[in-house]
Amino acid sequence: MVLLEMSIVPLGQGESVSQYVARCVEIIERSGLSYELHAMGTIVEGELGQVLDLMRQCIEEVAKSANRVTCTAKIDYRQGVTGGIRSKVASVREKLGRVAGPN
Amino acid sequence: MVLLEMSIVPLGQGESVSQYVARCVEIIERSGLSYELHAMGTIVEGELGQVLDLMRQCIEEVAKSANRVTCTAKIDYRQGVTGGIRSKVASVREKLGRVAGPN
Amino acid sequence: MVLLEMSIVPLGQGESVSQYVARCVEIIERSGLSYELHAMGTIVEGELGQVLDLMRQCIEEVAKSANRVTCTAKIDYRQGVTGGIRSKVASVREKLGRVAGPN
Amino acid sequence: MVLLEMSIVPLGQGESVSQYVARCVEIIERSGLSYELHAMGTIVEGELGQVLDLMRQCIEEVAKSANRVTCTAKIDYRQGVTGGIRSKVASVREKLGRVAGPN
Numbered sequence: 001m002v003l004l005e006m007s008i009v010p011l012g013q014g015e016s017v018s019q020y021v022a023r024c025v026e027i028i029e030r031s032g033l034s035y036e037l038h039a040m041g042t043i044v045e046g047e048l049g050q051v052l053d054l055m056r057q058c059i060e061e062v063a064k065s066a067n068r069v070t071c072t073a074k075i076d077y078r079q080g081v082t083g084g085i086r087s088k089v090a091s092v093r094e095k096l097g098r099v100a101g102p103n
Numbered sequence: 104m105v106l107l108e109m110s111i112v113p114l115g116q117g118e119s120v121s122q123y124v125a126r127c128v129e130i131i132e133r134s135g136l137s138y139e140l141h142a143m144g145t146i147v148e149g150e151l152g153q154v155l156d157l158m159r160q161c162i163e164e165v166a167k168s169a170n171r172v173t174c175t176a177k178i179d180y181r182q183g184v185t186g187g188i189r190s191k192v193a194s195v196r197e198k199l200g201r202v203a204g205p206n
Numbered sequence: 207m208v209l210l211e212m213s214i215v216p217l218g219q220g221e222s223v224s225q226y227v228a229r230c231v232e233i234i235e236r237s238g239l240s241y242e243l244h245a246m247g248t249i250v251e252g253e254l255g256q257v258l259d260l261m262r263q264c265i266e267e268v269a270k271s272a273n274r275v276t277c278t279a280k281i282d283y284r285q286g287v288t289g290g291i292r293s294k295v296a297s298v299r300e301k302l303g304r305v306a307g308p309n
Numbered sequence: 310m311v312l313l314e315m316s317i318v319p320l321g322q323g324e325s326v327s328q329y330v331a332r333c334v335e336i337i338e339r340s341g342l343s344y345e346l347h348a349m350g351t352i353v354e355g356e357l358g359q360v361l362d363l364m365r366q367c368i369e370e371v372a373k374s375a376n377r378v379t380c381t382a383k384i385d386y387r388q389g390v391t392g393g394i395r396s397k398v399a400s401v402r403e404k405l406g407r408v409a410g411p412n
Contacts, residue, residue, distance in 0.1 A: 005143040007177070012324035015181070015377040018191070022198035038141045039191040040108040040177055048265060052258045059254060059283055068324040071281040072381050074110070074143055074175060077265055078118075078274045088121070088142040095125035115221035118274040151368060155361045162357060162386055171221040174384040175278050180368055181377045211349040213383070221387070224397070228404035244347045245397040246314040246383055280316070280349055280381060284324075294327070294348040301331035 003076040003084050004051035007041035008058055010066030020065070024058040036085050041072075045085050048077060106179040106187050107154035110144035111161055113169030123168070127161040139188050144175075148188050151180060209282040209290050210257035213247035214264055216272030226271070230264040242291050247278075251291050254283060312385040312393050313360035316350035317367055319375030329374070333367040345394050350381075354394050357386060 008024060009017050024042065028035045031054055033046040044051050055073060063069045078084065111127060112120055128145065131138045134157055136149040147154050158176060166172045181187065214230060215223055230248065234241045237260055239252040250257050261279060269275045284290065317333060318326050333351065337344045340363055342355040353360050364382060372378045387393065 003142055009318075009320065009379065011318065011320070011326070013321070015321035015375075016194075017320070018194040019198050021195045025195060025199060036141065037192055037195060038139065039106055039146055039188045040179065041143075043142055048262055052262055056254055056258055059281065063283055063285065066324075067285050069281075069283040070318065071279075071283070072177060073277075073279045073281070075265065075277040075279070076143065076274070077269055077277070079269065080273070085142045089140055091119075091121040092124045092128060092140060095122050096128060112215075112217065112276065114215065114217070114223070116218070118218035118272075120217070151365055155365055159357055159361055162384065166386055166388065169221075170388050172384075172386040173215065174382075174386070176380075176382045176384070178368065178380040178382070179377070180372055180380070182372065183376070209348055222400075224400040225404050227401045231401060231405060242347065243398055243401060244345065245312055245352055245394045246350075246385065249348055278383060282349065291348045295346055297325075297327040298330045298334060298346060301328050302334060 001045055001078070001082045001084065002048045002051055003043055003045050003078075003088075004055060004073060005041045005043045005075075006055050006058065006071060006073045008062050008069060008071045010062050011068040011070060013066045020062045023061050027057050027061060028054060034085055043085055045082070048075075051075075104148055104181070104185045104187065105151045105154055106146055106148050106181075106191075107158060107176060108144045108146045108178075109158050109161065109174060109176040111165050111172060111174045113165050114171040114173065116169045123165045126164050130160050130164060131157060137188055146188055148185070151178075154178075207251055207284070207288045207290065208254045208257055209249055209251050209284075209294075210261060210279060211247045211249045211281075212261050212264065212277060212279040214268050214275060214277045216268050217274040217276060219272050226268045229267050233263050233267060234260060240291055249291055251288070254281075257281075310354055310387070310391045310393065311357045311360055312352055312354055312387075312397075313364060313382060314350045314352045314384075315364050315367065315380060315382040317371050317378060317380045319371050320377040320379060322375045329371045332370050336366050336370060337363060343394055352394055354391070357384075360384075
């Protein structure tokens with residue numbers, strides 16, 4: 001399984017981008033994949049082909065409203081690991097000697 | 104205020120990096136700045152000079168254990184806005200018609 | 207057309223990554239798309255679906271040699287523009303009052 | 310020595326960003342550090358503190374013209390290596406069995 005973090009920003013459309021993020025979140029929710037929204041992007045967990053196809057759909061959705069769109073993405077491809085959205089943070093907290101809980 | 108998202112990875116040190124993230128989180132906690140850890144990086148809020156200095160300290164800490172270190176970072180510099188770690192996610196949730204709550 | 211910049215790094219495989227980059231460049235060359243290799247990544251120009259499929263192939267190629275692979279990517283999606291690998295740099299040089307030439 | 314790749318984009322200022330890149334290139338040139346401009350960002354080589362300070366100056370320069378500025382950056386920190394802007398590409402070309410030359 002793969003974690004994909006992405007952040008999509010239209011250029012020349014004002015400085016607020018939350019309406020575009022919301023439209024992408026709706027696409028991600030329809031996919032049924034696990035996801036997490038944070039202040040600098042959205043993380044999705046799935047197979048590599050699935051998450052890249054989702055990124056393509058999100059970019060094309062934002063491009064309906066803007067002639068130019070930039071997207072930054074990061075992929076963590078780890079064979080044999082699932083549930084990474086939660087387990088990676090838990091693993092760091094464990095090293096810090098903290099019990100699991102809200103960040 | 105600025106949001107800085109960073110992810111620091113040593114090369115050639117095995118495939119688990121959580122111990123290095125934990126050491127960076129300790130440096131960030133000592134700074135007293137607001138931060139949030141997620142599965143693909145850590146977000147810190149502060150003045151531009153502050154967060155870049157923190158990133159330098161974290162890279163140098165990881166470089167104590169590895170000859171080569173890569174760091175990816177993203178900065179959201181927005182004049183006159185504070186509390187962005189929480190408010191950006193809340194703004195997207197509002198557009199989605201959701202009340203505030205756990206992600 | 208889209209510019210995709212990507213950088214793929216296997217974890218736990220030593221600190222030199224040029225052999226993995228070379229294998230990705232061979233995949234990109236076979237695609238026939240325009241590309242440019244620089245010190246921090248590789249830029250490819252094509253349709254959105256094409257360049258994402260190429261990125262997937264490159265990640266899967268590197269994953270043959272490593273259990274964990276990270277990839278950072280940036281996409282510049284600009285409708286109606288082609289040749290951006292060259293024209294974007296030329297546009298900056300023009301603003302600087304320089305004639306076109308080697309960087 | 311460190312390679313820093315950065316890309317700075319103002320939000321809400323139109324879809325062309327080359328004038329902002331040009332102003333950053335002027336700041337980088339005044340620093341005297343080696344740099345390379347490509348279609349998706351600018352690479353600078355220097356000490357970690359130097360290149361981060363340069364990034365801060367560039368962000369602040371672009372922020373004079375825009376209320377919101379985003380910056381993506383990647384750092385390759387490799388102890389005992391200099392000249393990486395050229396040598397990294399040369400190393401890949403060597404693996405590909407090509408002699409050095411224009412990309």
